[in-house]
Amino acid sequence: SGVKPKPPPVTHYNLNNVTITANPVENRENVLVLTPMARFYQEYWDNLLKLTYPHELITLGFILPKNKEGNAATTELQKQIAKTQKHGPEKDRFKSIIILRQDFDPPLPSQEESERHKMQNQKARRAAMSKARNSLLFTTLGPATSWVLWLDADIIETPPTLIQDLAKHDKPLVAPNCYQRYYNAEKKAMDERPYDFNNWQDSPTALELAGKMGPDDILLEGYADMATYRALMAYMYEEGADDHLEVPLDGVGGTALLVKADVHRDGAMFPAFPFYHLIETEGFAKMAKRLGWQATGLPNYKVYHFNE
Template sequence: MAAYNKERVLILTPMAKFHQGYWDNLLSLTYPRSLIELGFIFPRTQEGDEALKSLEKQVKKIQNPKNKVEERFAKVVILRQEHESLKSQNEKDRHAFKVQKERRSQMATARNSLLFTTIGPYTSWVLWLDSDIVETPPTLIQDLASHDKPVIAANCFQRYMDDKNAPAIRPYDFNNWIESDEGLRIASTLGDDDIIVEGYSEIATYRPLMGHFYDENGDPKTEMPLDGVGGTCLMVKADVHRDGAMFPNFPFYHLIETEGFAKMAKRLGYDVFGLPNYLVYHYNE
């Protein structure tokens, strides 16, 4: 229906590393490219410079004027961050508990810069897609848009080899959650500038996490209401952003970045949902 209505989709990706799997997956999406605009933002680091060069090569190939119009994206915008980023983008370093407030504040600023620079008057949807997402259904955009929700998140998993060296999957993004009594209690004890970050043993909130609700035999269209979201694969109606829902780079009700965005969207009166049985896959380092 979104493609039939010629709804324009803006896919936004903060990118510190370039994964060929991300780009190949992006090209496999079946939504008409003439209705897709792309936006990227890179940190001013050596890794960021390398990632930018790799992306530019791929963009030049696909946006070549010699290609048919339907093979090219409607628009591609590439930005550089004006602020500093964490020096190490290794999975272990960037997910360490002690750096989360700094890291997520920087990420929020980058997301807002990217959003405010690229969103246009005809943008219908904004799809936040992390640069580590290397596998999604080809119908990702149509599938998420078909729910017609203000904010909806896919369930981000990761493929790996288990102890028996057999292929397996596990939940990856734990920022998609439902608020708990313990989460509210902890928040009530914190200082104004303190934040709660989900998925860490240092703070046990006992929030129900969408990653734990996956049912391999369940309906991929099953929805669940959420209070916090991650940014790995998040579809947002453009009007939600236009109404002022952004990514707080400061503690907002003790939340920050994508989880703070969900809180802000809800404070503005928008419902937030997740799809526990609809999987996308994160790169495994």
């Protein structure tokens, strides 16, 4: 053709000019919300829409497994995306949305809670989850990203100011406390209980256990036959105390976690192999620490996990 095409894009980014501050709204900082999703929950989407962080600064990234359950979740997710992005009020619309499908088989056929938590299944399951999180991260993080909010697909209730509240702490990694609402049959009333046990502080016992392990063994939290005596953030909640109390953490969970993009850029990812006897999100906290970034937990700042 005789038409001279436009020269292709040349983009010049100065990573120094992308700020990562305690006032991200003021500084127009881009947030990447990353969600590995095996099932779609309407409550997750509704909660996401209610976040008051300017949606035009938020990019959403999802990764869903390539199985029947993942196909169903993708269909439901796309339905809600179309509703929000095409027909919803402008202020609800997100900057952009990327949906990835996972090109490897999840190791377990069923996602039932009891099945998921069996200790012997944990290693394979969490290795697959690590790879899903890494695929999502490596594929979606861009030059303009300031923050990454990891948010599981079954987090159905957070304060609407979640992103601002966590960013205000100006920490490389900051994790709220993940609880679960349930019906307490004894009290005959709704109640709540701790859910995410991957936010913890190391204990001498855990370190001693790790020291005796084979190089490929992993130390898992939340199993009676492997008592670690780690201090679990799940149990540090204090009624009426300061919402913004900070505690240092050695392991983190992925249910909700705000990370400065530079932590990932330095190379911190989710090890699918034992890393200091830790994998996935717990291994990520350790890797971040090896790179000079310390994790922080907020025991009194709660988010809620779905109850199956």
